[in-house]
Amino acid sequence: MFRWITRFLTWLSNMLCCFPKKDERTLNIEKELQKERKYLRRQINLLLLGSGESGKSTFVKQMQIIHGAGEFTADEVRSYRQQIYQNAISAMRVLLDARNKLGIEWEKPSRQSDVPKIMRFTVSDLLKGIDFSTFIEIAPVIRDFWEDAAIRKTYDQRNLFQISDSCQYFFEHISRIALPDFCPTNRDILFCRKATRGISEHIFEINKIPFRFIDVGGQRSQRQKWFQCFTDITSILFMVASNEYDQVILEDRRTNRVVESKSVFETIVNNRAFSNVSIILFMNKSDLLKDKVPKSDIRQYFTDYTGDHLSVRDIQFFLVDKFEASRRDRARPFFYHFTTAVDTENIRRVFRDVRESILEQNLKTLMMQ
Ligand SMILES: Nc1nc2c(ncn2[C@@H]2O[C@H](COP(=O)(O)OP(=O)(O)OP(=O)(O)O)[C@@H](O)[C@H]2O)c(=O)[nH]1
Ligand SMILES: [Mg+2]
Structure with a gap:
């Protein structure tokens, strides 16, 4: 009996020796996977929700400033510059239209002749993007409109129509924005408005812990995408x-x-x-x-x-x-x-x-x- 058991154990050990040992590469991959799993387990997933224009994307921009690189990439800055031009023109279009609808008289009636200079920009022009030379040309017109009491009175009634909260900031900085070497600062970028479409993710490591921020669009048409996150x-x-x-x-x-x-x-x-x-x-x-x-x-x-x-x-x-x-x-x-x-x-x-x-x-x- 004892001989049979010894023979069986010898056979078993021979069999086990026949299986190939895990090579170094496989071991490394397993180690990496284990590390990744550990990292993901520690990851904090934060979902930003709220209706449109509540400030979700602005909060994520702050995370990039505070816990990310501290600034935006050259490509991002270029694209924000375009978006700021767009923000200023579209907000002035809204104000001109609202002044007309509310029947508010111009402080300086000759301003009326400048209205088409702003109203000629269609929504699709604004979506396509405004180039610098076009913006330089119309920036003084925007500045003059903003100084007219009629536009200020219209702006005071802004709860009656739809206008971005940040437009005042851009109107007040219009001369700087229209400079040829205008390069948006972090503050300009925080005020810049672009509605989020879809879902975007941003990971920042804070004290060695990964924080993943999920930013979604808050307008009604965007909310059906929320459940994916x-x-x-x-x-x-x-x-x-x-x-x-x-x-x-x-x-x-x-x-x-x-x-x-x-x-x-x-x-x-x-x-x-x-x-x-x-x-x-x-x-x-x-x-x-x-x-x-x-x-x-x-x-x-x-x-x-x-x-x-x-x-x-x-x-x-x-x-x-x-x-x-x-x-x-x-x-x-x-x-x-x-x-x-x-x-x-x-x-x-x-x-x-x-x-x-x-x-x-x-x-x-x-x-x-
Ligand atoms: N003054 C001021 N403006 C803010 C504040 N928070 C956000 N904003 C501005 O409000 C506008 C809308 O902010 P977003 O961060 O784009 O809002 P959102 O929730 O991401 O909007 P959706 O992407 O449409 O869902 C931007 O122009 C911001 O600069 C705030 O606390 N104060
Ligand atoms: Mg957003």
Whole structure:
């Protein structure tokens, strides 16, 4: 019996020796794969959601400034320069059209003859891109229009029509933008508006931990793409433009922007796919809210507002409460921050806090697995 067992073991060991050993290359590949898997396990996936123009892409630009290269590539800068020309021309087109519709008289009637110089740009011209020589030619016309009281009066009523929040910044810097060697600064780039179409991903390594930001388009037509990004999310950063309480959305020109934003938040926060995902609310555009509050009475748009209509703080908390109330599971922790996405120092500070709470939350989740 013992002899049979010895023979069987000898046969088995011979057989095992016949199998080829893993060569060095395979071992290296396995090692790399293991490393990659470990890296991915540590990766924090942050999904930016919110309706159009709430500031999602601006937040990602800040991440590039704060945690990325600190600046934009030469190609990006070139393309932002074009986009800034486009932003300035299209906003002036909107103002000229609105002045006409609102019947506001020119301060200087001779300005009317310059109107076609701006209105000749069609939407497709603007989409194709404006070259530098064309922009230089019309920049003084834009500057003169911006100085006319009629355009200022029209701009004061901008909640009645659709115009980018950043146009004032570009009009005020028009002489610099029209210089031949104009090279957009980080601040210019933060103010530059381009609606996101589709999904874009940006990874920044912060203290050796990879943070992946997923930026999506927030306008109605873009939202059907959101579900493609719903897996493996660590946290959702939900952006709200807090200054929009007296505006309607671009898509139907009827629905109040805060109402739209709240209804999007409601579907996200109560979605079962996110029952274990922390959702952090960013009440953004605090700078624009401060400017707006003395000029536009929130009680005209929200009859349930009972705070001091001149208090920015009261309005901010009224909005936070509105969003918080739409959560079905009130036991889940709720985080919010008041932000100004174009202000790098503000975002640096807020994101430091957000990062800590996300990492803490992530650690708890990993420990429970
Ligand atoms: N003044 C000011 N402007 C802001 C702020 N946040 C964003 N903006 C501007 O608002 C505009 C819209 O911001 P985006 O970041 O493009 O908004 P978005 O959420 O990515 O919009 P979609 O891509 O259409 O979903 C840009 O021109 C920004 O410069 C803010 O806090 N203050
Ligand atoms: Mg965007």
